Amino acid sequence: MTEIIDGNAVAEDVRAEVGDAVDELDEEGVTPTLATVLMSDDPASETYVSMKQNDCEEVGIDTVDVELDSDAPAEELYDTIDELNADDDVNGILVQMPVPDHVDDRRVLRSIDPEKDVDGLHPENIGRLVAGDARYKPCTPHGIQRLLAAADVETEGKDAVVVGRSRLVGKPMANLFIQYGEGGNATTTVCHSRTEDLAEKTRSADILVAAAGVPEMIDGSMVGEGAVVVDVGINQVDADNEKGYELVGDVDFESAKEKAAAITPVPGGVGPMTRAMLLYNTVNAAALQSGVESAL
Ligand SMILES: Nc1nc(=O)c2c([nH]1)NC[C@@H]1CN(c3ccc(C(=O)N[C@@H](CCC(=O)O)C(=O)O)cc3)C=[N+]21
Numbered sequence: 001m002t003e004i005i006d007g008n009a010v011a012e013d014v015r016a017e018v019g020d021a022v023d024e025l026d027e028e029g030v031t032p033t034l035a036t037v038l039m040s041d042d043p044a045s046e047t048y049v050s051m052k053q054n055d056c057e058e059v060g061i062d063t064v065d066v067e068l069d070s071d072a073p074a075e076e077l078y079d080t081i082d083e084l085n086a087d088d089d090v091n092g093i094l095v096q097m098p099v100p101d102h103v104d105d106r107r108v109l110r111s112i113d114p115e116k117d118v119d120g121l122h123p124e125n126i127g128r129l130v131a132g133d134a135r136y137k138p139c140t141p142h143g144i145q146r147l148l149a150a151a152d153v154e155t156e157g158k159d160a161v162v163v164g165r166s167r168l169v170g171k172p173m174a175n176l177f178i179q180y181g182e183g184g185n186a187t188t189t190v191c192h193s194r195t196e197d198l199a200e201k202t203r204s205a206d207i208l209v210a211a212a213g214v215p216e217m218i219d220g221s222m223v224g225e226g227a228v229v230v231d232v233g234i235n236q237v238d239a240d241n242e243k244g245y246e247l248v249g250d251v252d253f254e255s256a257k258e259k260a261a262a263i264t265p266v267p268g269g270v271g272p273m274t275r276a277m278l279l280y281n282t283v284n285a286a287a288l289q290s291g292v293e294s295a296l
Pocket residue numbers: 047048051094095096097098119139140234247266267268269270271272274275
């Protein structure tokens with residue numbers, strides 16, 4: 001029987017742990033605060049940001065909610081970040097990606113105070129991650145590590161194949177897999193749009209992470225017998241429902257499930273874990289900035 005890895009359940013465990021850490025900080029007079037910045041009209045982005053705010057509320061993290069018109073001048077976003085950097089009440093800053101084309105997203109990530117960069121995407125934090133000295137692990141790869149650990153999936157000595165080389169997922173995921181320690185020590189291959197013989201490589205994976213952003217591109221014929229399949233895809237395809245779209249993963253679930261020993265679903269797999277690790281990083285940011293030791 002193929003194990004369906006339940007991201008909602010593991011995320012709930014993480015939130016409980018984070019909630020306890022928030023209570024401990026509270027006793028020291030520290031209330032972690034996350035600022036979310038949304039500059040987009042995309043309904044999915046709006047949904048994700050409001051889910052992140054609800055999660056914060058559930059565990060006792062305060063939120064500051066900034067929304068900018070998607071056609072506002074880029075300077076408005078840069079100024080917002082400067083203000084949030086200077087605001088001592090704000091511990092974490094999340095600028096929801098993607099930002100509009102007229103905004104320089106690299107500049108956005110560079111200008112967030114690295115100690116408030118709870119996404120872990122500032123160049124300094126990426127550098128520290130690669131050096132094996134992470135301050136905040138990027139939420140999605142961190143969440144995947146946590147999900148694999150909860151499912152008792154050993155990574156040491158295993159062949160991990162990451163499909164996709166994005167800043168948010170593929171690159172940091174591969175970096176975490178090759179690090180020493182728990183959730184690392186995997187022999188790691190990164191595949192991307194120019195990879196030749198992709199199916200041959202994905203079939204060789206003990207652990208296959210699909211993060212290319214292409215709906216259902218990984219089907220059963222590309223999955224090795226007994227592999228663990230992690231689907232990071234959150235592709236929107238048009239649907240005849242309230243939202244007008246439906247979430248589809250990068251994995252063709254039904255055919256991949258026939259081969260896999262364990263697989264994460266979409267929704268209910270990696271997505272909730274991404275949100276949970278954001279809470280985790282925000283608590284650690286508050287602890288770091290207040291000089292109180294974090295329980296996490
Ligand atoms: N600065 C930044 N940081 C991010 O971490 C970031 C970002 N920008 N931009 C977009 C991606 C995407 N992302 C998701 C988080 C949670 C779900 C999630 O919770 N999904 C639920 C379902 C959501 C639904 O029902 O629509 C699930 O898969 O079960 C999805 C996607 C974070 N991202």
